[in-house]
Amino acid sequence: MSIGKFEHFKPRTLGDAVELLNKYGPGARVIAGGTDLMVKMRLRAVSPEVLVSLKNIPDLDTITVDPKQGLTIGATALLADVAAHPGIRKYFPAVAAAANDTANIQVRNMGTVVGNLCNASPSADNAPTLLVMGATVHIIGAKGKRELPLADFFKGPGLTALAPGEIVTAVSVPPPPPNTGVVYLSFSGRGKLDCSTVGVGALITLDAGTCKTVRVAIGACAPTPMRAPGAEKLLTGNAVDETLLRSASRKAAEETKPIDDLRASAAYRLKVVEVITYRVLTEACGIARQ
Amino acid sequence: MKHTIHVTVNGTDYSVSVDPGRTLNELIREDLNLTGTKLGCGTGDCGACTVMVDGRTVSSCLTLAVDVDGKQITTIEGLAVSGEELHPIQEAFIDKGAIQCGFCTPGMEMSALHLLSHNPNPTDSEIRNALSGNLCRCTGYTKIVDAVHCAAEKMASGKTEGGL
Numbered sequence: 001m002s003i004g005k006f007e008h009f010k011p012r013t014l015g016d017a018v019e020l021l022n023k024y025g026p027g028a029r030v031i032a033g034g035t036d037l038m039v040k041m042r043l044r045a046v047s048p049e050v051l052v053s054l055k056n057i058p059d060l061d062t063i064t065v066d067p068k069q070g071l072t073i074g075a076t077a078l079l080a081d082v083a084a085h086p087g088i089r090k091y092f093p094a095v096a097a098a099a100n101d102t103a104n105i106q107v108r109n110m111g112t113v114v115g116n117l118c119n120a121s122p123s124a125d126n127a128p129t130l131l132v133m134g135a136t137v138h139i140i141g142a143k144g145k146r147e148l149p150l151a152d153f154f155k156g157p158g159l160t161a162l163a164p165g166e167i168v169t170a171v172s173v174p175p176p177p178p179n180t181g182v183v184y185l186s187f188s189g190r191g192k193l194d195c196s197t198v199g200v201g202a203l204i205t206l207d208a209g210t211c212k213t214v215r216v217a218i219g220a221c222a223p224t225p226m227r228a229p230g231a232e233k234l235l236t237g238n239a240v241d242e243t244l245l246r247s248a249s250r251k252a253a254e255e256t257k258p259i260d261d262l263r264a265s266a267a268y269r270l271k272v273v274e275v276i277t278y279r280v281l282t283e284a285c286g287i288a289r290q
Numbered sequence: 291m292k293h294t295i296h297v298t299v300n301g302t303d304y305s306v307s308v309d310p311g312r313t314l315n316e317l318i319r320e321d322l323n324l325t326g327t328k329l330g331c332g333t334g335d336c337g338a339c340t341v342m343v344d345g346r347t348v349s350s351c352l353t354l355a356v357d358v359d360g361k362q363i364t365t366i367e368g369l370a371v372s373g374e375e376l377h378p379i380q381e382a383f384i385d386k387g388a389i390q391c392g393f394c395t396p397g398m399e400m401s402a403l404h405l406l407s408h409n410p411n412p413t414d415s416e417i418r419n420a421l422s423g424n425l426c427r428c429t430g431y432t433k434i435v436d437a438v439h440c441a442a443e444k445m446a447s448g449k450t451e452g453g454l
Contacts, residue, residue, distance in 0.1 A: 007291060008310035008356050038313075038352045039333045051310070055357060080346070104423025105401065107334050109346040110353065190422075194335070 003041045006048050010056040014140050014169060017052050022142050022165040024050040030167055031055075032076050033111035035103070036119040060169065067091045072138075072172040079108035079116070079126075092173065094182040094201065098129040101186050103194075114168050117153065120160045121195065123220035127154070128201030129184040131225060132215035133173040141166035154224035177213070180205040181287030183280045186219070187272055189263060196220050197264045198272045200252075202280045204235070206288040211235040216248075216281070220263075221256035221273055228252040231277070240285050249278035295359040299324065300368025308355040315339045315350035317358075318365055326366035326396045330425070337424030340397035341365045347404040347423075366396035369403065378444035379403060379437075388437035390428035398424045402438045411442055 011017040021028050027049035031037050040046045054060055054076050061076040065087030073082055073095075082088055083100035099113055102125040116126045117137070127150070135150040142165050150171065153161050162168065176182055186199035199219035205212045214235040216228040231252035238244055258269035292307045299322060306321055318324045318341065330338030332351045339350040342364040369377040379399050382388070389395050398421060405412055405420035412420065417438045418431070426434065 003311050003313065005309070005311055008293065008354065010356070034354065034357075035334055035349075035352050038354075042332055053357065103334070104337070105404065105420065106337060106340055106347050106349045106423045107352075110348050 003038060004044070004047050007050045008053065009050065010053045012056055012058070014057060014060070014167065017054060017057065017167060018140060018142055018165060020050070020052045021167070024052075026164065028052055030118075032115045033078070033107075035107045035111035036115065036121070054167070063088065065091055067175055070172055070174040071095065072170050073113050074170050075114040075168055076112055077114070079103070079111050079113060080105070082113050083108060091175065092133075092182075094129045094184050095126075095133070095173065098126050098184040098186075098201070101125050101184065101196075101199075114171055117150070117171060118160060118162070118168055120154055120156070120158050120224070122157055122222060122224055123196045123199060124225060125184075125186055125196055125199055125219065127225035128199050128217035128219050129182060130171060130173060130201075131217040131227065132201045132203035133176065133182060134215075135171050135173045137168055138170040138172065139166050140169050145169075151227070156223050176203065177205050179207065179288050180213075181284035181289075183284040183287065185276050185280050185283075187276055195263060198269055198276055200273065200276045200280045202277070202284045204281065204284040204288050206240065206285065210237065210239050212237075216252055216277065218252065218256055218273060218277070221258040221269055223257075226256070228255045228277075230255050235281075245278055245281045245285070248281060249274045252277045293356045293359070295355060297358055297361060297363055299363045300365060306355070310354070310356055312355040313351055314341065314343075314348075314353035314355050314358055314363075317355040318350060318363070324365050324367050328393055328396060330393070330397075335425070336394075337397040337401065337421075338394055340400040340424065342400060342404065345407070347400055364400075364403075366399060369399060377403075379406070379441040382437040382441035382444055383434070386433050386437040386440055388430060388433040390426075390430050394424055394426045394428075398426070398434055402441060405438070406442055406445060410446060412438065414439075 029048040031051045032054045060074045062074040064072045071092050079099045088096045113126050116124050137148045139146050182203045184201040186196040188194050188196045201217045203215045214232045216231050219225045231248040234248045253274040258266040260266050328338040330336035334349040334352045340347050341350045417435050
């Protein structure tokens with residue numbers, strides 16, 4: 001089946017892209033890698049009249065890594081390039097790992113980290129890690145630029161806080177504090193390749209064996225990627241041991257609101273999220289101790 | 291509105307007028323009559339449509355033709371440089387019996403090419419990982435993995451001068 005009829009624009013500047021989006025209104029969609037949008041178009045879930053491609057805008061794929069300033073990933077930076085970037089692998093390894101856990105090689109060669117966020121799937125593999133690291137979304141629109149915490153970006157399945165005509169230009173994360181471990185693990189029916197059944201990201205900062213800062217984010221278990229504040233509270237200020245990590249993992253599972261769908265039943269997800277959270281927390285503590 | 295695009299496919303330059311909704315898969319198969327590249331799921335899950343764009347494997351079913359303007363494309367027809375002698379990957383797939391119905395084979399071989407161009411001596415798990423975006427519904431994965439090992443050896447020994 002064809003993907004439908006539409007006009008396609010390849011603006012050379014962000015200003016032109018914003019102008020095109022505002023000119024054509026609700027019938028216009030932004031496209032970067034297209035690996036989600038093209039599928040939705042083929043299935044007729046969306047039928048845009050106009051596509052505004054970001055791929056010909058110079059430098060929008062820029063990745064900047066600085067252990068002191070943090071990491072910025074441009075809107076058209078490919079999942080494959082984020083996964084393989086030596087600086088990201090060195091200073092933000094969980095970000096690279098989550099990019100590498102997204103879909104298959106072909107899709108990673110086309111799709112983008114920012115696109116994965118903008119598609120706003122509850123199972124977006126790049127969301128949990130960026131959420132726990134306190135990521136900021138950089139946005140441009142007709143009224144100028146603005147920044148938004150990623151925590152405020154997801155509004156529901158496929159829904160974001162973007163206003164009509166706005167474009168995400170980049171996502172950035174601050175450097176993690178010392179003695180911090182950040183880990184993302186996902187689980188899906190076809191290895192790590194199809195949409196995740198469950199994905200969990202955690203950030204733990206230890207101070208002499210005690211949890212100073214804890215953030216846990218879970219994918220595919222609620223209408224948006226979600227934090228698990230109850231589990232975070234159980235851990236914060238307490239000395240890490242296996243019993244505590246197991247209780248926190250159970251608490252995290254209790255906080256989710258999974259549904260039955262083609263990838264797993266809600267009951268199964270509840271079991272798996274507890275197991276994966278325990279693994280993620282254990283691994284993050286191990287890294288934080290190093 | 292139609293767009294005129296310029297592409298190099300397997301070393302040959304083409305100028306083609308395409309609708310914005312034309313996919314790279316349709317361009318290759320229907321406009322250029324290069325039907326070695328298959329169309330499977332159409333949603334980026336099966337890998338049967340895998341081709342190289344500027345040295346990277348992509349799903350041609352999810353790539354718009356207008357987005358490959360100015361790019362270098364290699365399809366399964368371009369794997370063997372001379373067009374007469376087979377590429378070591380093709381030889382290896384035949385030698386190891388890694389083909390049943392053959393529908394997944396062009397995509398498998400493009401993914402194998404992508405792997406071997408980055409990692410000339412992969413392990414079993416590296417091969418399985420590299421081919422994980424390609425489904426074989428005849429369930430012939432073991433022989434396909436054997437074939438990629440065999441191709442790696444053939445390419446290392448330079449038995450046949452390879453394509454890329």
